Structure formats: C-alpha cells, structure tokens
Amino acid sequence: MRTVSDRRLKVIVFVLAFAVYAAVGYWLQVRHGFILGDALSRASAAQSVLFSRDPHLAAIGFIFTPLTAMAQIPMIALSPVWPDFAERAFSGSLMSAAFMAGAVVQIVSTGSDRGLSRRYVLVITAIFALNPMIVFYGSNGMSEAPFVFFVTWAVRRLMMWMVDDDVHHLIAAGGIAMGLAYLTRYDAVACVAAAALLVGVTTYRRARIPPRFRRALLDVLLVSGPGLAALVGWAVASWLITGEAFNQFTSQYGNTAILRQSGGGTSDFGAGLVFSVASMTLLAPTLIPLVVWAGFMRWRRPNWGMLLAPIVIFGATLAFQALTYATGETFPFLRFYIVAIPFAACMALVAVPDGGFAVPKRRGRYAPKSAQTPTTRSLRGGYLAAAAFAVSVPVAGWGMSLPTYAPQEFALAAVVDPDPDSVSQAKADQRRVAATFSTERQLARYLDRLQLPESSIIADTMYGFAVIVASDRPKTFVVPSDADFVRLLNDPSGRGVRYLLAVPNTGRGVADALNLRYPTLYETGSDVATLELEIPNQGENQPTYRLYRVNEPLPQK
Structure with missing residues (x-):
C-alpha cells in the first residue's frame, strides 16, 4: 500500500476539518440562529462595503482590524442570492472554517517538519481539531480562528528557524503571519514584540563575530517589521479617514467605551489574574506539566532551542490577555485565552525525540551543528504527553458550560441539549442568550x-x-x-x-x-x-x- 505524501495528507486534513467546521457553522447559525455579536457585526461591516447607500471600502470600519470582515466580502457579494450569508453570518462561518482548518494543518506541519511519527502527529492533530473550543470558534465567524492560524503558523516557522537558521522561516513568520495576525486582532502586538525579542537575542548570541548587533537587528526587522508596518499603516489609515488613529480605544464605539458603558472590566488586579489563570486551566489543564516535560526532554539536548518559540510567542499572547483583563481593559471571556490549546499541542509535539528534519531552502550560517541529527528513541513518553493533552477536550467542554468563565459559550446547551420542558433558571438564561438577534x-x-x-x-x-x-x-x-x-x-x-x-x-x-x-x-x-x-x-x-x-x-x- 503506497504511503500518502505529506502534501496530500495536509490537503486531506484541511478538507476534512473545513467540512466539519463549516457544517457545525451551518447547524448553529443557519439552522438554529446561534450567532455571536462580533461575528454578526463583521458580516454587517462587509455588507456595508458592497450594499449600503454609500458603498466604499472604508465602510468596513476602524473599530476592529479589517482582515476578518474583508475575507467575507466575496461571500457577502452572494447574499442577494442566499441571504443567510449576511443575515445568519454564514459568510463568517466559512471564513472561520477555512482559517481553523489551516490551523489544524499547521499542527500537522509542526510534526512533519521534524519527521515525527505520522501516527503520533495525527493523534495530536485530532485532539487539537476536535477540542470543543476549536470546533466552536472554527465555525462561528469570530476572529479567534484566523488569529489561532496566524500565531500557530508563526510559531511553527520560528521553531524551525531555531533549528536551521533559514531566513525563509523569518520571512514567513514575520513578513506574512505576524503582519496578518495584527490585521486580525490587536492582541498580536504581543506576538510581534515577543518574536522581536526572541529572534534578536538568539541571533546576537549565535553571531560569534562582529557586527553582532547589526545582524541581530536585521533579523528583528525581518520578523517584526511587517507587524509594525501593519500597526502603523492601519493607524494612519484610520486617522486619515476618521480623525482617530486607534478607534478601538478612543471611539464611542470602541472597546474602551463599551467597557465604560457596560461595566464589563474588573477593578481588582489580583482577581483578574486569578480569572485569567483559571481560564487557561479550563482550556489546557495540563499545559504546565506538558511544558515541564518538554523542557526536561529538550533542555541542553540537540535542537533544544525550538522549545523557546512556542513558550515565548504563545506565552506572550496569554500574558498580554491576562494583564489587559487584570487592569480592566477587556472583558472576562474564555475565548481570549484560546491560544492555550495550540500551545499545549505544540508542547505535546516537542516532548518527543526528533526524526529527520525537513531540508531547509537556505540553511543559515548560524544553524546549530546538530540540527539534522535524527534520533530513534521510543515514543512511549510521547503517548503519555498525548494522553495529557487529550484531557483538555472534556475539561474545555465543561469549562464552556460555566457562565462565569464562558458567558458567550454556555448558551450552546440551549442548542445541543435544548430540554424544552425545563423551567430552571439556567435553561432560561441559555435560551435567552441563544435567542439573541432573533x-x-x-x-x-x-x-x-x-x-x-x-x-x-x-x-x-x-x-x-x-x-x-x-x-x-x-x-x-x-x-x-x-x-x-x-x-x-x-x-x-x-x-x-x-x-x-x-x-x-x-x-x-x-x-x-x-x-x-x-x-x-x-x-x-x-x-x-x-x-x-x-x-x-x-x-x-x-x-x-x-x-x-x-x-x-x-x-x-
């Protein structure tokens, strides 16, 4: 029986994941009308670009960064034929399904880049892809799916750059993934800054001969310059059109104004940190043990540096979310910590011995000597890591049922388990949230x-x-x-x-x-x-x- 090539396997994984997420989106949003507000508002923004009284691209608005709404414009153009693309935000479902399926492929690629056992890689990928938070946000039109995709892509390429110093990885991670991540979510500024620190320090230490600083600066510009350009470019465009550079923070429609009007933030720094840690724990309860185990397996061994990329990039994203909530700058939403799930998946993949690495396009001069040394050690510890990662599936599902931590997700029970005869207050709350926008x-x-x-x-x-x-x-x-x-x-x-x-x-x-x-x-x-x-x-x-x-x-x- 002929083995399926890596390329074909990734195509199959993408198609299957996309089909599942799109089907869930259709079932939730078109059949049951379960639509989150931000997803519907992005569909509305895309509709304004094409079908408002004054159609123009700037009608997409400057509160959110533009990528998630712009990606829906081709499907919104078909809404006169099928209104549910706009009315039920199914254009957003297809957008999310495509990006989250891409994130699933990035998990596969993280393992295949290092020549890991295909069976093990597929086990980790399946656990990631079927996590209920990943399924939900892969189907509902929110910005989480593209954000997870871009950050996971950046982490994967930085992991390989730590091994082979191939400049193509920096271009992909920074020139594409980081820049587009910022155009998806403002949170990406933490990823851009963390990548600059990681790459700058790594190149400076690797470059044994002068000019070390100049070489480090060039690599920093490659990985973080496009993200900075996206930040400045979007701010300038917003200022030229609306008179405000950062509408999310200064506009009457922005996040800061909404927090002030609705009282959604917290004024207790300590309680905010506790909430953030609890949210991360609900989504990836074994993240810390996986990090410790991966560190034990990697530290001071060949290619140990690849461990740093997921820790620094995902860690910076989660720290940024925790800090902004603890300081009262954002809402208590479980979804803001969703990158804990791909973080745990990467740790489960790193916690196993390397196979044969993918051949770099241009191996850098500072690549460690042992970069291409495959090992044949047992994967027994890896399957323990997979079992630990699998714990996140039921725990995340349970966490999504807790209104304190998941005020948007808990109402899914009104669709998944409607129980129309129940008169409990919990069911009434779920039905009311599920009926939003009806x-x-x-x-x-x-x-x-x-x-x-x-x-x-x-x-x-x-x-x-x-x-x-x-x-x-x-x-x-x-x-x-x-x-x-x-x-x-x-x-x-x-x-x-x-x-x-x-x-x-x-x-x-x-x-x-x-x-x-x-x-x-x-x-x-x-x-x-x-x-x-x-x-x-x-x-x-x-x-x-x-x-x-x-x-x-x-x-x-």
Whole structure:
C-alpha cells in the first residue's frame, strides 16, 4: 500500500476539518440562529462595503482590524442570492472554517517538519481539531480562528528557524503571519514584540563575530517589521479617514467605551489574574506539566532551542490577555485565552525525540551543528504527553458550560441539549442568550414589508447593525458610514427620512448617534418624531427598540 505524501495528507486534513467546521457553522447559525455579536457585526461591516447607500471600502470600519470582515466580502457579494450569508453570518462561518482548518494543518506541519511519527502527529492533530473550543470558534465567524492560524503558523516557522537558521522561516513568520495576525486582532502586538525579542537575542548570541548587533537587528526587522508596518499603516489609515488613529480605544464605539458603558472590566488586579489563570486551566489543564516535560526532554539536548518559540510567542499572547483583563481593559471571556490549546499541542509535539528534519531552502550560517541529527528513541513518553493533552477536550467542554468563565459559550446547551420542558433558571438564561438577534431579524422583516424607498430609516450601527444585516433592503437605512449621515440626522423631516430607530439612552445606548443628537428621543420623540412601534427584545443584553415616525415638516410661512 503506497504511503500518502505529506502534501496530500495536509490537503486531506484541511478538507476534512473545513467540512466539519463549516457544517457545525451551518447547524448553529443557519439552522438554529446561534450567532455571536462580533461575528454578526463583521458580516454587517462587509455588507456595508458592497450594499449600503454609500458603498466604499472604508465602510468596513476602524473599530476592529479589517482582515476578518474583508475575507467575507466575496461571500457577502452572494447574499442577494442566499441571504443567510449576511443575515445568519454564514459568510463568517466559512471564513472561520477555512482559517481553523489551516490551523489544524499547521499542527500537522509542526510534526512533519521534524519527521515525527505520522501516527503520533495525527493523534495530536485530532485532539487539537476536535477540542470543543476549536470546533466552536472554527465555525462561528469570530476572529479567534484566523488569529489561532496566524500565531500557530508563526510559531511553527520560528521553531524551525531555531533549528536551521533559514531566513525563509523569518520571512514567513514575520513578513506574512505576524503582519496578518495584527490585521486580525490587536492582541498580536504581543506576538510581534515577543518574536522581536526572541529572534534578536538568539541571533546576537549565535553571531560569534562582529557586527553582532547589526545582524541581530536585521533579523528583528525581518520578523517584526511587517507587524509594525501593519500597526502603523492601519493607524494612519484610520486617522486619515476618521480623525482617530486607534478607534478601538478612543471611539464611542470602541472597546474602551463599551467597557465604560457596560461595566464589563474588573477593578481588582489580583482577581483578574486569578480569572485569567483559571481560564487557561479550563482550556489546557495540563499545559504546565506538558511544558515541564518538554523542557526536561529538550533542555541542553540537540535542537533544544525550538522549545523557546512556542513558550515565548504563545506565552506572550496569554500574558498580554491576562494583564489587559487584570487592569480592566477587556472583558472576562474564555475565548481570549484560546491560544492555550495550540500551545499545549505544540508542547505535546516537542516532548518527543526528533526524526529527520525537513531540508531547509537556505540553511543559515548560524544553524546549530546538530540540527539534522535524527534520533530513534521510543515514543512511549510521547503517548503519555498525548494522553495529557487529550484531557483538555472534556475539561474545555465543561469549562464552556460555566457562565462565569464562558458567558458567550454556555448558551450552546440551549442548542445541543435544548430540554424544552425545563423551567430552571439556567435553561432560561441559555435560551435567552441563544435567542439573541432573533428580535432584530423579525424587525428587519417587518421593515422590509413596508417597501420603503432608499434613505427612509436612520439607525446607528451600535445596536442597529443586527437589523440592517438581516434586511433584504439595506439601502433603506442611513448609517454612520454614509457621507450624508449627519446632514440627514440633523434634518430628518426636511430630507425625506421617514423613521428613526431608537434605543434606550442608557448603557451602551448613550453613545448611539441618535441619542447624542436627540437626548430625549427614546422617551418622547424629541419633538421630531412620533412613536409608532415598540419592539420588546427577547435576546440577552439587547435593547427594546422603538420605531419613531418622523413628523411632517412644518409648513413654510
């Protein structure tokens, strides 16, 4: 029987993983309407680029970094044919499935690069790919899948660079993976900084003859320069278009403002660190033992330096998340620590003897002499590492059921185990979270039936994005990315606007553009509109909408 080549094996792994994640996304989002808010907002941003009243690329927004929304644009272009690409954010599911399947391939490649036993590599890969957090975030349109892919790719290439000093690894890790990671999540700034430190120190120590500093600096620029360029380029683009370089932190729609409005952060540094450590433990309960075992197997032995890449890069990412939460700068979400899972997978792969390494494209002058020395020691300890890694699957599944640590994931039980006859408070909470955005879809259908002309409804995308993305007539809505938004908001009756979609002027609603312009709109109509419809919301943390009909303009004297 002919052995399947590495290339073909990776194609098979990618196709299988993509099919599983896409199927789960279809089942969750299209069939059951279980959609997370950030995933739906990214689909809405991509829709605005193509189908808003003022379609332009900058309509994608500058709160999130752009890659996850931009990747969905080709599928959103098909939403007139199949509305669920936008309305149910299935474009996001396909985006996540592709990137997470790519992350699975990176785990396979991490083992095959070092010539490990294929059976062992596939065992570790299967444990990683079937972890419930990986399955969920490989299917739901959030930014976790591309972030895990890019960081795991960078770690894999840096591991090999530590062995063979091939400059191609630095180009792939820094020039592609790190730069695109930043365009996926702001958290990647920790990876970029950590990679610069790791590569700079390593090259400086390897270069025995002057000019050591210059050689180290060149390698640092290769691995972290593109990430820095992505940071600066995105900030400059944001500043030129919106007047703010870092909207995530300064805009009324950004993360900092949301934390302030909703009270989502923590004010207790110690409690924040405890929460972060607990979250990491839930996702990778045997991470520390795997690191210790891998260190014992590697330290001061041939190619021991490859151990540093996952520890430094994944470790910096987790430390950054822990620090930002402990200082009250982000939310208590289990998903922010998801890289603990590929971290543990890499440790399980590093904790075994090397086989025959892949031949480098250009072996560097500072590669250790023993870089290509294969060993034939038993994999018995490796299977113990695999068993330890496998513990993460049931523990992560249990962790996802805990609302304290997993306020977004725990409601999956309403879909996986609906139990419609239960009257418990826990089930009620799960159903309410699972029903998020169902009211917005109903409201969108109601507004579509009115057959309103273009520019008839003013709505801020703070909350209104969920209504707009579910509408078959997105040009009906006037939104903040439209060039004439302020002009129409200032004089809705004189410019043909028929309705204002209002939300309560409390919590996040205080930053809603309609409330900023008309502070009493939700309560009284602010003398510019008359209440026509109130829409109670059955979703979690979603507002009760009020639809106000704009008053007729006063007759001219």
